[in-house]
Amino acid sequence: MSIFATLSIVVLTLICFVYEWLPVDMTALAVIVTLMALGLVTPDEGISGFGNSATITVMAMFILSAGIARTGAIGLVNELLLKWGGKYSNRQILAIGIITGPISAFINNTAVVAVFLPIIENWCHKQRISPSKLLMPLSFVTILGGMLTTIGTSTSVLASGLSEKLGYGAFNLFQFTELGLVVFIIGLVYLTFIAPRLLPERETSNINVITQKYDLKDYVSEFIIAPTSNLIGQTLRRSQLQRKFDLDVLELIRNNNHFPQPLADKLLQAGDILIVRGRKECLLTVKDERGIEILPDVKFQNGFWEKDLSSGEERIAEVLILCNSNLIGSTLKDIRFRQRYNATVLAIRRGEELVRERLGQVRLRFGDVLLLQGPNESFLGLQTSRDLLVIGERDIETLRKDKAGIAVTIGLGVVIVAALGIMPILVSALLGVVLMVLTGCLKPGEVYQAVRWDIIFLLAGLIPLGIAMDKSGTTQWLAQTLVAIGGNLSGYWLLTFFYLITVLLTEVLSNNASVVLLLPVAVQVAKSLHFNPMAFILVVTFAASSSFMTPIGYQTNTMVYSPGGYKFLDFARVGAPLSFLIMLIIPPLIIALYGL
Structure with a gap:
């Protein structure tokens, strides 16, 4: 026995x-x-x-x-x-x-x-x-x-x-x-x-192919807030655009000025252009309920959108969930990822699987690669993280090189x-x-x-x-x-x-x-x-x-x-x-x- x-x-x-x-x-x-x-x-x-x-x-x-x-x-x-x-x-x-x-x-x-x-x-x-x-x-x-x-x-x-x-x-x-x-x-x-x-x-490892690699063309769009929209005068937090419609607002453009994250408390005005991640079906629902006009996705031509994000104050990059990460087993919503790291997850690649919908409900695993968009400062902070590994060239030196010989x-x-x-x-x-x-x-x-x-x-x-x-x-x-x-x-x-x-x-x-x-x-x-x-x-x-x-x-x-x-x-x-x-x-x- x-x-x-x-x-x-x-x-x-x-x-x-x-x-x-x-x-x-x-x-x-x-x-x-x-x-x-x-x-x-x-x-x-x-x-x-x-x-x-x-x-x-x-x-x-x-x-x-x-x-x-x-x-x-x-x-x-x-x-x-x-x-x-x-x-x-x-x-x-x-x-x-x-x-x-x-x-x-x-x-x-x-x-x-x-x-x-x-x-x-x-x-x-x-x-x-x-x-x-x-x-x-x-x-x-x-x-x-x-x-x-x-x-x-x-x-x-x-x-x-x-x-x-x-x-x-x-x-x-x-x-x-x-x-x-x-x-x-x-x-x-x-x-x-x-x-x-x-x-x-x-x-190849080239920023200009990320839209093809993650098939973002159908998931990143622009819309403009019409003069009759009920979003006018509301903040993104109060409008519940991101929570209710499974959208992530990546950037706000007002009078040719670009406003990166954080945007939750930004008051929306008529004529504001929002770059968002989300399905076309969700955008059509927002159009009917909130009074927006969806713009053609012209920014994707020749990878201009990626170049725009990857220069100046904004950046787009991949990060890897490490094997001893505290994020394993949690969802993006559980850990309030956007607030915690001041960056937005555009997609998750898990081996051959590509996840682009309902990202907040996906439980993270060791080996997942997250495609992030956010300010350069956010990625500088991520380079010191013990949970995530930024896949790309380091912008600043965060290592204790003076101790290398001792180690x-x-x-x-x-x-x-x-x-x-x-x-x-x-x-x-x-x-x-x-x-x-x-x-x-x-x-x-x-x-x-x-x-x-x-x-x-x-x-x-x-x-x-x-x-x-x-x-x-x-x-x-x-x-x-x-x-x-x-x-x-x-x-x-x-x-x-x-x-x-x-x-x-x-x-x-x-x-x-x-x-x-x-x-x-x-x-x-x-x-x-x-x-x-x-x-x-x-x-x-x-x-x-x-x-x-x-x-x-x-x-x-x-x-x-x-x-x-x-x-x-x-x-x-x-x-x-x-x-x-x-x-x-x-x-x-x-x-x-x-x-x-």
């Missing part, structure tokens, strides 16, 4: 992850409560994930990565990127890989992509290159770079903790660097010479101390966190903002699930079943089987969930068939980080999904051959380097 109960919880957890009925951190919390309520783990075991060394190490690495990113230390190499990139996609991808891959070995790859995404977007704009040719390779090389060291990904840190718990010792910092380096080089060669032929070429020194110190065995990585990472704050690289409040709390809760929930699988005998039962099915397979084919099943599970679930569920099973199978358990630990660890086939399998893929203008199957077309190539080389490399 305990095996049945544990398996039921595992299956329900997987279903919740796939269908996203709840945020992953809430699903993980529900797992903890369910396991304790059913007696599958004790209360102490249920909360043990919060105090687990892997969880605390991952949390510390998030903070260290934020400290290095916040000082601009990563961005300082962008001049090398621009210098080495040249005009050909092969060379550009190679330059991106050489620069960002090694950085990702020591810094959280989400932070690396967040820094380089605007840089590459701006580079594409200047070189008239399609961002779709470079953003997916950026994501992939940071994933490959994360496989170079134990601290490169939270997955490796978690696998290290599980390995220690199972009696095979924690990983040292460079436990699998030889293996990771070979995989990185082969992956970079694939991305440099083969991927450019498979990558799509979508619209890099602290980061290197953490790595060197751990590599020499002077301190465990947990201790050196926490010491680095304290030094980041004491030296001013991070402010105390930024420490909490830097942590991916969804990942921390996910780890805290998965660790007791692994304990329950072990205590109930579920792990042993699954291992015995696999031994009965594949007992006649050679070690090479068993490693290949575990690589394949882990990759497929990772593409639809969290990579951390794949490690927790499959690593103990792989070890049991190895012990039963008298193979080297460390070989199976490594194959599961690497497979769990090899998420290239979907935009939802890994957070960096999600980050570049909408900005690159990709379709879902673009990732499968480029990522599946890479996953297959790595699957062919990982088992023989593990056998050669670590034995079977």
Whole structure:
């Protein structure tokens, strides 16, 4: 019964992850409560994930990565990127890989992509290159770079903790660097010479194509307030134009003078021209009820409207919802987005989906790209936001560049101390966190903002699930079943089987969930068939980080999904051959380097 109960919880957890009925951190919390309520783990075991060394190490690495990113230390190499990139996609991808891959070995790859995404977007704009040719390779090389060291990904840190718990010792910092380096080089060669032929070429990063990219022509219009209109003498707030008719007023023109946001308290007069976002049907309703005259959309000819907004005091730009954003799960109406950021959302791009209606009711997700219009000052403020990433060139310097050298020194110190065995990585990472704050690289409040709390809760929930699988005998039962099915397979084919099943599970679930569920099973199978358990630990660890086939399998893929203008199957077309190539080389490399 305990095996049945544990398996039921595992299956329900997987279903919740796939269908996203709840945020992953809430699903993980529900797992903890369910396991304790059913007696599958004790209360102490249920909360043990919060105090687990892997969880605390991952949390510390998030903070260290934020400290290095916040000082601009990563961005300082962008001049090398621009210098080495040249005009050909092969060379550009190679330059991106050489620069960002090694950085990702020591810094959280989400932070690396967040820094380089605007840089590459701006580079594409200047070189008239399609961002779709470079953003997916950026994501992939940071994933490959994360496989170079134990601290490169939270997955490796978690696998290290599980390995220690199972009696095979924690990983040292460079436990699998030889293996990771070979995989990185082969992956970079694939991305440099083969991927450019498979990558799509979508619209270029050019402000003049935004109306086409977001199909705004039918959603942005002008109307004039007629002398008989009942809007005369009212403010926009009192008129309820925006609330009642699902319209957003972007700009008010009076006697050739342009008035940008905020406009809520502006008194309307006869002859005022309003530029609004909304459906034509809504405008016709306003015309009948409020007495307006709809003007021809002449401003869209040759992109004049965009040029007008993007010069002077007004601007139009895309912003990305970051993975640790407080806006996730909220609607624009809930958070009073226009009042909070003094900018208007014109459209939302979610992967292949484009949302332009009833924007205030859409629940925001990680990876959404918002097309914003507003004063330049609003975008300057957004550049310091921890919730949104402006995709474009920075107008002002908001980074603590004077602290960049200190942040890099602290980061290197953490790595060197751990590599020499002077301190465990947990201790050196926490010491680095304290030094980041004491030296001013991070402010105390930024420490909490830097942590991916969804990942921390996910780890805290998965660790007791692994304990329950072990205590109930579920792990042993699954291992015995696999031994009965594949007992006649050679070690090479068993490693290949575990690589394949882990990759497929990772593409639809969290990579951390794949490690927790499959690593103990792989070890049991190895012990039963008298193979080297460390070989199976490594194959599961690497497979769990090899998420290239979907935009939802890994957070960096999600980050570049909408900005690159990709379709879902673009990732499968480029990522599946890479996953297959790595699957062919990982088992023989593990056998050669670590034995079977």
